[in-house]
Amino acid sequence: MQTRILAIDENSLNLSKQIILHGGAVAFPTETVYGLGANAFDTNAVENVFKIKGRPNDNPLIVHVHKNYDISTLVSYVPEYSKKLAKAYLPGPLTMVYKSCGKVSGAVSCGLDTLAIRIPSHEGAQKFLKHVNLPIAAPSANISKHVSPVTAEHVFSDLNGRIEVILDGGKCEGGIESTVLDCTGDIPVILRSGLITREMIAKIAGECGEYVLKDGEKARSPGMKYKHYSPDCKTMLFNFDERDKAVEEYSKFNNDGISAYILCDNKTAKLINVEKILNLGETECEIASNLYFKLREGEKKAQLIIAIAPENQDGVMVGVMNRLTKACK
Ligand code: AMP
Ligand code: MG
Numbered sequence: 526m527q528t529r530i531l532a533i534d535e536n537s538l539n540l541s542k543q544i545i546l547h548g549g550a551v552a553f554p555t556e557t558v559y560g561l562g563a564n565a566f567d568t569n570a571v572e573n574v575f576k577i578k579g580r581p582n583d584n585p586l587i588v589h590v591h592k593n594y595d596i597s598t599l600v601s602y603v604p605e606y607s608k609k610l611a612k613a614y615l616p617g618p619l620t621m622v623y624k625s626c627g628k629v630s631g632a633v634s635c636g637l638d639t640l641a642i643r644i645p646s647h648e649g650a651q652k653f654l655k656h657v658n659l660p661i662a663a664p665s666a667n668i669s670k671h672v673s674p675v676t677a678e679h680v681f682s683d684l685n686g687r688i689e690v691i692l693d694g695g696k697c698e699g700g701i702e703s704t705v706l707d708c709t710g711d712i713p714v715i716l717r718s719g720l721i722t723r724e725m726i727a728k729i730a731g732e733c734g735e736y737v738l739k740d741g742e743k744a745r746s747p748g749m750k751y752k753h754y755s756p757d758c759k760t761m762l763f764n765f766d767e768r769d770k771a772v773e774e775y776s777k778f779n780n781d782g783i784s785a786y787i788l789c790d791n792k793t794a795k796l797i798n799v800e801k802i803l804n805l806g807e808t809e810c811e812i813a814s815n816l817y818f819k820l821r822e823g824e825k826k827a828q829l830i831i832a833i834a835p836e837n838q839d840g841v842m843v844g845v846m847n848r849l850t851k852a853c854k
Contacts, residue, residue: 528684530677530691533649538656541690545657550574552666552680553653554694555589555645557618557703557719558673558817559680560663561688562589562653571632571662577687579669584747585634586662587641587703591654592616596642599660601626606730607708613729616646618703619721621713622746633662635747643703649694665702666691672754672820672852675700679821700814701844705746707736716746718844720813754817754852756824762853765793765836772797775831786823789833803830809841816845820852 531537541551548570550563561578563570565588575582590596592615597603600623607621625640634640642660645651654661665673666680674680677693684691704719706726713726714734726733736745744750763771771787778785779801787794788803790812803819805812812835823830832853838846 526686526689528681528686528688528691530681530693533652533692533694537690537692538652541653541692542657544689545570545659545661548573550577550688551653552677552684552688552691553650553663554647554677554692554697555650555699556647556697557645557699557701558675558697559666559677559691560589560650560661561666561680561684562661562663564657565629565633565660565662568630568632571630574662574664575632577684578664578667580664581669581747581751583635584664584751585637585641586664587620587643587705588629588633588660589643589645589650589654589663590660591651591658592644594644594654594658594660596623599626599628599642600624600640604708606713609729610706610713610726611644614721614725616644616651617721618646618699618719619643620703620705621708622705622716623708629660629662639707639709641705647694647697649692653692670751670753670755672756672817672824673702674821675817679817696818698814700816700818701848704844706733707745717748718847720810720841720844722840722843724840754820754848755854756820756830756852758824758827759829760832760853761829762832762834762849764834768793768797768833771831771833772799775799775801778829778831783828784826785829785831786827787831787833788819788823790835792836793833797833801827803827805835809837809845813841813845816848
């Protein structure tokens with residue numbers, strides 16, 4: 526199969542719709558990362574997405590819909606706090622998990638009785654979702670466990686020959702996956718951190734919990750238990766306070782002929798002043814936006830990525846640290 530990267534226009538949207546209606550999968554941009562979408566009503570199409578990615582078949586998918594889609598047709602109950610959160614933050618990088626009413630294929634949620642729904646704000650994603658006018662089950666458009674893709678070229682390098690079309694919406698601005706929020710209880714509970722932070726949710730919903738997977742427990746969000754986001758090269762991770770040790774390792778490896786790069790934010794980069802650097806930028810939004818982009822740049826250039834965690838680890842940095850820790854395991 527030949528894989529083509531196409532600009533988003535009438536022709537590519539018509540082609541994408543035909544592929545989706547015939548049970549295929551299309552890669553499309555969102556404001557977080559690129560998704561690999563299939564018709565959520567079609568079990569074969571959804572199962573095929575798991576196969577294309579090599580995704581474990583107990584890790585459920587998020588259903589994406591356009592902003593005028595009536596989600597009450599897919600779920601049995603939407604709590605008041607979700608309606609308020611939707612008003613404040615949707616369309617945007619917030620996925621909410623509800624009790625499913627069983628309309629979409631059981632393959633989407635891997636047999637769970639819940640359904641994760643997201644309304645992306647990216648203009649290209651909205652165009653694609655409106656054009657097909659179907660709920661689209663979509664994980665990130667990478668080979669399972671690799672770093673999520675934030676450009677059409679990243680998708681191509683992972684999925685070339687496995688899908689027909691990648692809709693090109695440029696570099697994803699958000700840069701890390703959506704916040705996943707369990708909305709099946711009395712208060713919302715974060716299952717995966719992202720750009721919509723716990724503070725932002727609590728401000729609207731009054732309260733917000735955070736789910737932490739304990740040893741030996743069955744994961745409430747199955748994706749939590751998997752290694753994710755790993756670059757195709759060796760990695761090490763140091764705290765901000767251990768930055769001198771990170772520089773020692775950097776020098777040692779480079780002196781031994783192993784090309785090591787340091788991945789860190791701009792503040793740390795100024796302090797350590799080394800030559801081979803993958804600079805994530807200054808603000809928390811820049812750091813999130815550049816994380817996967819720089820990990821993918823790093824795996825091409827370096828034999829070893831030595832990451833130094835940012836000093837501040839609140840807000841959006843909670844999501845960044847979650848990905849960075851998994852990338853460097
Ligand atoms: P990805 O598509 O790779 O961004 O991963 C989707 C994330 O959403 C994974 O961490 C899943 O475990 C989580 N997820 C999807 N559907 C559900 C659900 N019904 N209940 C809990 N977590 C879910
Ligand atoms: Mg993923």
